[in-house]
Amino acid sequence: MSLLDYFRSTKKNTASTAKERLQIIVAHERNRRNSPDYLPQLERDILAVIRKYVDIADDQVSVSLEKSSDQLSVLELNVTFPDDKK
Amino acid sequence: MAKIIVVTSGKGGVGKTTSSAAIGTGIAMRGFKTVIIDFDIGLRNLDLIMGCERRVVYDFVNVINGEANLKQAMIKDKRIDTLFILPASQTRDKDALSKEGVERILNELAQEFDYIICDSPAGIESGAMMALYFADEAVVVTNPEVSSVRDSDRILGMLSSKSRRAEQGLPGIKEHLLLTRYNPERVIKGEMLSVEDVGEILAIKLLGVIPESQAVLNASNSGTPVILDEDSDAGQAYLDTVARLLGEEVPFRFLNVEKKGLLKRIFGG
Numbered sequence: 219m220s221l222l223d224y225f226r227s228t229k230k231n232t233a234s235t236a237k238e239r240l241q242i243i244v245a246h247e248r249n250r251r252n253s254p255d256y257l258p259q260l261e262r263d264i265l266a267v268i269r270k271y272v273d274i275a276d277d278q279v280s281v282s283l284e285k286s287s288d289q290l291s292v293l294e295l296n297v298t299f300p301d302d303k304k
Numbered sequence: 305m306a307k308i309i310v311v312t313s314g315k316g317g318v319g320k321t322t323s324s325a326a327i328g329t330g331i332a333m334r335g336f337k338t339v340i341i342d343f344d345i346g347l348r349n350l351d352l353i354m355g356c357e358r359r360v361v362y363d364f365v366n367v368i369n370g371e372a373n374l375k376q377a378m379i380k381d382k383r384i385d386t387l388f389i390l391p392a393s394q395t396r397d398k399d400a401l402s403k404e405g406v407e408r409i410l411n412e413l414a415q416e417f418d419y420i421i422c423d424s425p426a427g428i429e430s431g432a433m434m435a436l437y438f439a440d441e442a443v444v445v446t447n448p449e450v451s452s453v454r455d456s457d458r459i460l461g462m463l464s465s466k467s468r469r470a471e472q473g474l475p476g477i478k479e480h481l482l483l484t485r486y487n488p489e490r491v492i493k494g495e496m497l498s499v500e501d502v503g504e505i506l507a508i509k510l511l512g513v514i515p516e517s518q519a520v521l522n523a524s525n526s527g528t529p530v531i532l533d534e535d536s537d538a539g540q541a542y543l544d545t546v547a548r549l550l551g552e553e554v555p556f557r558f559l560n561v562e563k564k565g566l567l568k569r570i571f572g573g
Contacts, residue, residue, distance in 0.1 A: 244506075
């Protein structure tokens with residue numbers, strides 16, 4: 219770094235941004251890789267059922283299957299209802 | 305028993321062929337009988353990097369189809385006695401490699417060779433899958449850059465689920481991280497992911513770090529594997545990498561910026 223750069227330098231660290239983004243996307247993709255093939259369809263079906271009653275967007279339902287031990291897997295269903303429901 | 309090592313990455317242009325050529329040459333320099341196979345059907349390039357492009361007569365697909373035997377298709381390196389290259393075909397038929405065909409050739413090569421290096425094509429299609437399917441070990445070539453790291457993680461998933469070892473319930477493929485095009489100066493400035501960052505995200509054992517180097521282009525220009533340029537930083541880094549692959553403990557080099565003089569620091573350079 220030259221003297222001129224030293225005075226001009228703005229501390230913007232893009233490498234740490236890259237690392238954070240990667241950690242999130244890689245964890246997300248690993249999770250999906252290890253989940254059963256029927257999970258996306260299950261998610262769509264659940265979404266369709268809920269839509270019969272409440273109007274929600276695609277990203278307001280998240281389904282994840284977590285293996286907590288050899289014998290036990292937990293299906294986690296997270297639905298965010300819109301605020302302005304009557 | 306031959307050891308099969310796949311050099312893979314998912315993303316293109318990260319240095320798979322350069323690394324295959326360097327690692328294969330390095331292992332052969334140690335006296336092991338080594339063959340490097342180009343799995344990039346349709347886009348043959350290993351021959352150019354190895355400098356034997358004008359000696360290609362038959363290729364991998366010819367051997368699989370029984371149009372030539374291995375002895376006719378393999379090219380013996382002119383620099384190192386124990387090194388051979390099996391070039392890729394330039395056919396446009398992407399599915400020219402069958403699992404049975406590849407297995408037959410690998411079994412035949414395993415009779416004669418100590419190491420079989422499979423230079424994988426980019427992507428996750430059949431050629432790349434075929435290159436990794438029979439592997440005992442994998443060298444995952446990664447650049448310190450977001451898309452390359454993500455694709456490497458994808459390939460790690462394939463290695464643990466889509467390989468012969470996975471399908472037959474054998475111990476998994478031994479995975480190694482090879483970080484290429486590393487620029488310590490930019491890492492210090494916070495402009496590039498560090499070795500530690502990439503290691504933390506991918507969580508596999510670090511095999512080597514190859515610095516971004518002018519020697520790599522010079523080597524490919526002249527058709528010489530860069531590991532033979534023993535005075536260059538990249539050449540030395542590949543020599544260390546090969547030593548580690550063979551089980552030796554070698555300290556990592558080229559991770560830090562060389563010290564600059566006061567004048568250079570003030571005026572830049």
